[in-house]
Amino acid sequence: MIPADSELVEYFYGECERAAEIERALASSPELARRYESLRQVMLAVETPEAPPRGEHYEAELWQRLQPAIAGQSRLQAQRSWMWAGMAAAAVLALLLGAFVLGRQQGHEKGREEVMAEGLSKESRDRILLATAIDHLDRAQVLLVSLKNSSADGIPDLDLERSRAAELVVSNRLLRRSAREAGPSVTGALSSVLDDLEPLLLEIAHAPDTLSAADLIVLRERLAERGTLFKLRVMNDRLQRQAPAGRPMRPAQSAPRT
């Protein structure tokens, strides 16, 4: 056999399937042996570059350089996922509210059963409302827990928390209207919890850039006095028990229990 150059390269790197045949061919053909030797010498001349040594604290320095960018990236990712979850919740609630209102108006004209047959059934709407309410309460809890746990120096990323609170205000209003439309049999005391939540969300959404330590303490005290976080958790647990297994349309993550 006369191996091709590509096979000699593979043989050099120990990856040739016909290595034994090439061994024999090299032993029997001086011309082939010269060809291989020329390849080998060139390859051996290409030595592995020695990377310049890094200092003893290279890893720490590398992390120092990376950390701000990584933190920014994390914030952006969280903001995006929060934004999408908020937009999805608001869109679902707006549609749901429309369906409730339309259903009620048409219900006066036609029989209620007839209307239900035309669009979403009442059960479907209630299920969607429950799932959206759970998601909303989850996200509100995340925000309030972050407020509760922030240090005395202030909220680490006030801009982010303000924009989250502003989004929650919108979905809070839509949800409250939808909950009232659906009636107390479905959502129980949800409306009153949402009533309690809204002023807090508004305060966070409109917090000044120069939120002082004293302002933060007042906010936290208000949160504690009203027991809003506790009420949110109780309501969330209740809705979760009420929701059928495998709740549909629940985009956000679970709220931390801190």
Place this chain on the structure above:
Amino acid sequence: MESAATVRAQRGDPEAFRDLVEEHGRALFRLAFRMTGDESTAEDIVQEAFMRAHRSLDKFDGRSQVGTWLHRIAANCALDVLRRRQRTAPERFAQPIHDLEGADEPATPAAGPQRRAESAEIGAAVRQAMGALTPLERAAFSLRHFEGRSSVEIAETLGLRVEGAKHAVFRAVQKLRLALGPLFRFADRNVAPKSPQVGGAM
């Protein structure tokens, strides 16, 4: 094969991601340097690789070691840099790949003047020849020759078919032979076959 740090990093724990940076930073720097031959470029590649890894942590499925996954990301960052370099500054692309063999340094402690001169000449020629490879050839060759990766691993790393990876390495070797061959004088005598370098006894 997810490490505890990887799982925690995937859940958004920055300290866990720091562990990954500390465990793999040096290895990624070495890889990036070998592929590009430039210290500051290698540093940029390490940072970019970790940023990319952080962005796509949720895509890491644990089927490979996290080190292998990071290595793959860094190799692709390096390939991107080589491609950018070729597009934007072809003259820089042809610069030396490393400063391993300075012209005034002896190749070995006992080397004589002629040997030192030859060694320096070969070193310079190697750097120039490496600089003339295409980005893909250089990346594939670096992974094969410097990192000892198999053709299958190179293909997986660079997103090629195995034959494509072999071909890229082969083209690189041919170009290097063409450029460096004249520097070696092969005796017109019978040469005993040598064992293969990688995977063999050499």
